[in-house]
Amino acid sequence: MKLTEQQQKELADVKERLAKVEIVVIDETYLHLFQSLRDDIRTLVAHNDVLIQGIGILTQQRDELLEALKRVLPFMATETTKCHGDECRERWCSSCFAEEDAEIAAERGRAALMAARNTLAKVGGAA
Numbered sequence: 001m002k003l004t005e006q007q008q009k010e011l012a013d014v015k016e017r018l019a020k021v022e023i024v025v026i027d028e029t030y031l032h033l034f035q036s037l038r039d040d041i042r043t044l045v046a047h048n049d050v051l052i053q054g055i056g057i058l059t060q061q062r063d064e065l066l067e068a069l070k071r072v073l074p075f076m077a078t079e080t081t082k083c084h085g086d087e088c089r090e091r092w093c094s095s096c097f098a099e100e101d102a103e104i105a106a107e108r109g110r111a112a113l114m115a116a117r118n119t120l121a122k123v124g125g126a127a
């Protein structure tokens with residue numbers, strides 16, 4: 001079938017219109033993607049702000065814990081003691097508890113002190 005000149009013009013016109021429709025569809029798709037991406041970025045930025053705030057709080061709490069640990073270290077019992085009947089009831093006192101139990105408590109104190117010093121050396125702040 002051979003198209004008339006008029007039909008060829010109409011066909012060309014329809015093709016041109018279809019091409020424009022395709023461009024509009026592509027534009028809308030990209031616009032939707034762009035808006036979606038923009039929303040995702042806004043969400044990420046909001047989450048990032050929350051994370052930064054959380055890191056700040058955790059850092060402050062870590063510093064407070066390190067400071068508390070440093071203050072406690074000099075008062076840790078690492079040797080057995082004897083209160084000679086004053087009933088101090090400290091776990092490392094061999095007057096209040098059996099010599100063996102007091103020595104176990106002192107040994108635990110030495111191990112805890114070493115662990116605390118290692119932690120302070122690793123995390124920050126000399127003991």
Ligand SMILES: [Zn+2]
Pocket residue numbers: 082083084085086087088089090093094095096097
């Ligand atoms: Zn005692």
